[in-house]
Amino acid sequence: MSGRVAGSGTGSETNLTAVLYEKGDIRLEDRDVPKPADGEVQLAMQCVGICGSDVHYWQNGRIGDFVLRAPMVLGHEASGIVTALGKDVEHLSIGDRVAIEPGVPCRRCRFCKSGRYNLCPDMQFCATPPVNGSLARYYCHAADFCYKLPSHVTLEEGALLEPLSVGVHACKRAGVTVGSQVLVCGAGPIGMVCMLVAKAMGAATVCITDIAANRLEVAKQLGATSTLLVTSRDSTALAREVQDIIGDQPDITIECSGAESSIQLGIRATRSGGCLVLVGLGPSEVTLPVVDAATREVDIRGIFRYANCYPTALAMVASGAVDVKPLVTHRYTLEDTHTAFETTRTMAGGAIKVVINCTKK
Amino acid sequence: MTTVSEMNNCNLSAVLHSKQDLRIDETPIPEPNENEVQLAIGSVGICGSDLKYWMYGKCGRHVLVNPMVIGHEASGTVTKLGSGVKNMKLGDRVAIEPGVPCRLCRVCKEGRYNLCPDIKFCATPPVDGNLGRYYTHAADFCWKLPDHVSLDEGAMLEPLAVCVYGCQRGAVSVGSSVLVCGAGPVGIMTMLVAKTLGASEVCITDIDDNRLTFAKKLGASYTVKVTTDDCQQLASDIRNAMTSAPDVTLECSGSDQSLKTGILVTKSGGCVVLIGRGSLEVTIPIVNAATREVDIKGVFRYANCYPKALAMVASGQIDVKPLITHHFDLKESLKAFETASNRDSSAIKVMIHCNQ
Numbered sequence A: 001m002s003g004r005v006a007g008s009g010t011g012s013e014t015n016l017t018a019v020l021y022e023k024g025d026i027r028l029e030d031r032d033v034p035k036p037a038d039g040e041v042q043l044a045m046q047c048v049g050i051c052g053s054d055v056h057y058w059q060n061g062r063i064g065d066f067v068l069r070a071p072m073v074l075g076h077e078a079s080g081i082v083t084a085l086g087k088d089v090e091h092l093s094i095g096d097r098v099a100i101e102p103g104v105p106c107r108r109c110r111f112c113k114s115g116r117y118n119l120c121p122d123m124q125f126c127a128t129p130p131v132n133g134s135l136a137r138y139y140c141h142a143a144d145f146c147y148k149l150p151s152h153v154t155l156e157e158g159a160l161l162e163p164l165s166v167g168v169h170a171c172k173r174a175g176v177t178v179g180s181q182v183l184v185c186g187a188g189p190i191g192m193v194c195m196l197v198a199k200a201m202g203a204a205t206v207c208i209t210d211i212a213a214n215r216l217e218v219a220k221q222l223g224a225t226s227t228l229l230v231t232s233r234d235s236t237a238l239a240r241e242v243q244d245i246i247g248d249q250p251d252i253t254i255e256c257s258g259a260e261s262s263i264q265l266g267i268r269a270t271r272s273g274g275c276l277v278l279v280g281l282g283p284s285e286v287t288l289p290v291v292d293a294a295t296r297e298v299d300i301r302g303i304f305r306y307a308n309c310y311p312t313a314l315a316m317v318a319s320g321a322v323d324v325k326p327l328v329t330h331r332y333t334l335e336d337t338h339t340a341f342e343t344t345r346t347m348a349g350g351a352i353k354v355v356i357n358c359t360k361k
Numbered sequence B: 001m002t003t004v005s006e007m008n009n010c011n012l013s014a015v016l017h018s019k020q021d022l023r024i025d026e027t028p029i030p031e032p033n034e035n036e037v038q039l040a041i042g043s044v045g046i047c048g049s050d051l052k053y054w055m056y057g058k059c060g061r062h063v064l065v066n067p068m069v070i071g072h073e074a075s076g077t078v079t080k081l082g083s084g085v086k087n088m089k090l091g092d093r094v095a096i097e098p099g100v101p102c103r104l105c106r107v108c109k110e111g112r113y114n115l116c117p118d119i120k121f122c123a124t125p126p127v128d129g130n131l132g133r134y135y136t137h138a139a140d141f142c143w144k145l146p147d148h149v150s151l152d153e154g155a156m157l158e159p160l161a162v163c164v165y166g167c168q169r170g171a172v173s174v175g176s177s178v179l180v181c182g183a184g185p186v187g188i189m190t191m192l193v194a195k196t197l198g199a200s201e202v203c204i205t206d207i208d209d210n211r212l213t214f215a216k217k218l219g220a221s222y223t224v225k226v227t228t229d230d231c232q233q234l235a236s237d238i239r240n241a242m243t244s245a246p247d248v249t250l251e252c253s254g255s256d257q258s259l260k261t262g263i264l265v266t267k268s269g270g271c272v273v274l275i276g277r278g279s280l281e282v283t284i285p286i287v288n289a290a291t292r293e294v295d296i297k298g299v300f301r302y303a304n305c306y307p308k309a310l311a312m313v314a315s316g317q318i319d320v321k322p323l324i325t326h327h328f329d330l331k332e333s334l335k336a337f338e339t340a341s342n343r344d345s346s347a348i349k350v351m352i353h354c355n356q
Helices: A052-060 A155-174 A189-200 A213-221 A235-246 A260-269 A290-295 A310-319 A334-346 B004-009 B048-056 B106-110 B151-169 B185-196 B209-217 B231-241 B256-265 B286-291 B306-314 B330-341
Strands: A016-022 A025-030 A040-049 A077-085 A097-100 A138-142 A146-148 A181-185 A205-210 A226-229 A252-255 A275-278 A286-288 A299-302 A328-333 A353-357 B011-018 B021-027 B036-045 B073-081 B093-096 B134-138 B142-144 B177-181 B201-206 B222-225 B248-251 B271-274 B282-284 B295-298 B324-329 B349-353
Touching: A016 A334, A025 A334, A040 A097, A040 A155, A052 A334, A077 A138, A077 A155, A097 A155, A146 A310, A155 A189, A155 A252, A155 A275, A155 A310, A155 A353, A181 A189, A181 A235, A181 A260, A189 A205, A189 A213, A189 A252, A205 A213, A205 A235, A213 A226, A226 A235, A235 A260, A252 A260, A260 A275, A260 A286, A260 A290, A290 B295, A299 B286, A328 A334, A334 A353, B011 B330, B021 B330, B036 B093, B036 B151, B048 B330, B073 B134, B073 B151, B093 B151, B142 B306, B151 B185, B151 B248, B151 B271, B151 B306, B151 B349, B177 B185, B177 B256, B185 B201, B185 B209, B185 B248, B201 B209, B201 B231, B209 B222, B222 B231, B231 B256, B248 B256, B256 B271, B256 B282, B256 B286, B324 B330, B330 B349
Parallel strands: A181 A205, A181 A252, A205 A226, A252 A275, A275 A299, A328 A353, B177 B201, B177 B248, B201 B222, B248 B271, B271 B295, B324 B349
Antiparallel strands: A016 A025, A040 A077, A040 A138, A040 A353, A077 A097, A097 A146, A286 B282, A299 B295, B011 B021, B036 B073, B036 B134, B036 B349, B073 B093, B093 B142
16 A cells, blocks of 8 residues: 655745654644753654554554554654753753654653553553654654763664664563573564674574575674574474574574464474563464463563663664664655655565654755 | 281382273382482372373373372371481481482573473373382482471472462562462462462452352452453453452463463563463463563472472461361272362362371
């Protein structure tokens, strides 16, 4: 399904914004420049990456119980430059280059107080309906969820801290550590960041699977120790193949595709006492070999976004422990948002991460 | 009545020859190897897995191929010491932790010896159990009972260890809100352990009114009778019965519906622990579990839990005696198994006495 883009900018807009009106209908329109509330900063948006979930809302108008009921600004993987400070903002200055952690929780509930703010029931998350995202020229955000970038970290890298944080959260929940043998299922952008983070955390082995050989090629170049091209749904046979390739059963499997047969593989392949982390989301119900997981104490742990991972992700990028730059394969202007979304949707030209530049030319 | 000399000269044991063929046979009296002790068995409880071997000739992926002594929930008295045994003396009364791992492999070294691929576990084929007059066992897997803890209570430490381990895996602690699915012996003891660990409320479910009444009597905060196969409805009933949604669900019934309901009703960030065994493959609401970070953790027996279970009983924190409802002699083992498998007997834990 293609999307309509009503207007692609005349150059006179002050706050050109990419809005999803309803499924299949992305429009570029001019909106008011927002003013920062107390505790917020106003940002000139720089780089915004496109995520599979953005494409999903565009194509389907909903993800699970999150349903698009009114026009919503897209974009949540973003970086910007501070242009104005709201009241009580102390730690940022105008001109600061920041990465924007897109989810602002309520700060008052039990989840927020215990550090698991990703589970806050009143989370305001960019581009999850009904909350507007940041794919615009200007945007305001809670200042404490904006992280200042060191001068050697680019704005593009700043935008990539969002998917990288997913990788950090997944690897932490999985218990990846020095010497871990890790299986990553799925070599899309999320599988890639999980692999990069796992290696940075000291994993001895990261074997990555996919159904597409070209994605495995890229994964290999970016550091996967081994790869497995999946050509069947026989999870028991695939588990044996993984064991043959690695020379052992993995301690940890990080499932990034959401496919039922891949989750089954995650259970069968993982060694007893290990952990299967579910990052990918697919059908709401899946049939799993529960007794195998239970009697071998292979824990099944899902993740929902991340919490307290942005600083870690930033430190990894700033120190050079992780290089996310190769993940950006395509770049577009804000005016070309529609093409950017199409490229992401079709994965044309081997697209991994597509980034939109929001600055006015 | 067997005379003392008759008892001392033979080793009567309950041997499962094949499914539904349980016999009381004379078996050799075993001699203790290095680091082992010989025991005159005291009390042996019957477990659901023993019943499965008896009824079906198999339990899960373990199949009975050759005749095997049944029984693994046991206590006894030390009658001989193997060489190298320092921590025991003749006459010591002990609880017998039935699984002896290899001690050499990776999981043994990591402390998760329950997962040892070469573990020798009583009454899991082909390893003989301990429902007999005499038995030998690794001395370091025998736990000395204080004088005030009976042999019956010693035998109960086995299922109690399962419950302790389950609660640990679920991180039950002070202030936890807990759901226990199933009010059989494991569900009841899991409830008792959860309360001892400081759970502020424990709700227990079952399909059987009698079991729920018993659970209430032993201290369940709330009980919910399962009358529907609609998981959403059941989750709602449970939520309404409790003050807050559970942080931890301890599934002790083996029902697939219970697992699904547990996922739906557990708080975000919480955990469902699978102690009971259900169908090999189950369709579960995975996106619900994953996006609310409700972890699903199985348990396989226990590791390093016997001392804790013993401490809870010895200190009086947990009273397991009310769960022992029926008593039989070793020679009546078949009747004991029939009673344990018959719902109408209202048995909770059936105990067999081997020293009479």
